[in-house]
Amino acid sequence: MDADKKRLQKELMTLQLNPPVGIKVNGDHGSSLTTWYVEMEGATGTLYEGEKFQLLFKFTNRYPFDSPEVVFTGTNIPVHPHVYSNGHICLSILTEDWSPALSVESVCLSIVSMLSSCKEKKRPPDNTFYVKTCSKNPKKTRWWYHDDKV
């Protein structure tokens, strides 16, 4: 088995056997090893408590050296200053700060934490414009990480 598949298989096993609170890999979506759907619940005590979201992960055969493509998908896209209404997420570990030492679990936990620290639910200021002009793949966007507080 190729290195990427082996690693993904291991990550999948760990996540299924021992999932972090509020995170669950969805197996019924016709997921393959290279496309994962992850169910995510807004953490208690935050603006997103009680909300359910779905993340779509896509992996290339260069994973974990190549970062996964991660977007919110489904009917409920969180309203957040770093999440565009098309599901694209502005989070540096998904592009230039990616490292092969990161994993699906660490990406999910970073996203939960990003949501949890939000003080006001709103879309990014350039949302309308970005959603109209961007590429389908968020990895093709050269993000400008101007604010690491939210």
Add this chain to the structure above:
Amino acid sequence: MAAPMGATHRMEEPSTVHITVKLGINRVLPVTVPCNWNVGQLKELLHEQLDLDQPKSLPLSQIKILFAGRELSDEFIFKDSDFGQHTVVNAVYRPITQNIMSTVEEPHWLLTSSEDRYSSLVSSSTAAGQSDHGARKLFYVYCKEPSCRRIQPGKLRVRCRTCGEATLSISKEPNCWDDVLTPGRIAGICHREGCDGTVAEFYFKCSVHASVNERESMVVLPLIRPNTLNIPCLACTDTRDVVIVFPCDDGHVMCLDCFREYCFTMLNDKLFIHHPIYGFTLPCPVKCPESYIRETHHFRILGEEQYERYQRFATEGLLLSDGGVLCPSPGCGEGFLPDTYVKNITCLTCGFQFCRNCNEKYHIGACNQLDAETGSTGYGISGENAQRACWEAASRKLIRQTTKPCPKCSTPVERDGGCMHILCTRCQHEWCWLCHAPWIRNCQADHWFG
């Protein structure tokens, strides 16, 4: 199913050992002795054999056998120490003086093992039932011999820095990488007649094949080591026998397959950096501070073809940062360091004459005036050439329509979605797609997207 008879017996060991004894610079005496012999018996054999062609040789008691910087004691038994086949030892006649290390039972820090034991990089674990002693490979080298051309277990050896012969006994054992890698740290005494060398020189050999050339030495890769602590690779999470340990405080571990993949990905993404001291290198993949790989030969893991690419990128980057230029002619790329005022540059390799500012064919007057006027030379050209000119004109037109040149290095840049903030992957210049000028805060405020 019952186990076959004799399944548990140990692999039969050879009953004899081939040793190459060096006597002076050009005299070599290959001998084959039983494994259970000791050094005293070897000396007697040597004495007898030498007496045949040199009747007046020195007394037996003055023969010293030197191996890896130590004198071997008469009680040293070849079998017990895993003395490898075709190991080279030196026989000298000069009395060894008091101020050097006393003789030892065996030079435990430098044991060699059978030259033929290795079949592959990962076979370094010892076979069942076999003693661990002498089989723990701590050193890895990049072997540049055509038959290897890969990372292999290495053997540390010592020789006299003055005469280059292994006739030196050392005054102190090396106990860190600095002792071995920094020249002149360990003293010794050379016992070769006519040599008064007093400094040890350490070097590494490939342990997979017998030396092709006795003076060969391989570059050692200090970050690569056997995975004695069984740490899983941070990328594939497999626990492998040989790993690279990054020079960060945590000592992050990667297996060699993943390390090769990491280097290859970073090379393709142009993410190697030019470090002022260590050169073109990479940090620990976890991005730990101060974790750059210092010995760039570790990138040999890329293989011949990709390592050449690595070297080319390193040279190009260095040249461009020094104000140099690269010939823009397709397939050439020759580098130059012309004086800053020179605008008209002729490539010494391919003869192409180009403008330093726009990288186009040299022209008089302002840049960007040169359009698809190719072929209007005023004299007849062959049909074939005309066709080719059309093709290249078309391709130039396409590039001109879809790209903008980087304002600093003129590399054509295609914008495939995203924002206006462009980072040139060749010269790292940050510029604005709309202004075609360096990226400033106002660009972000006025036309970040669009």
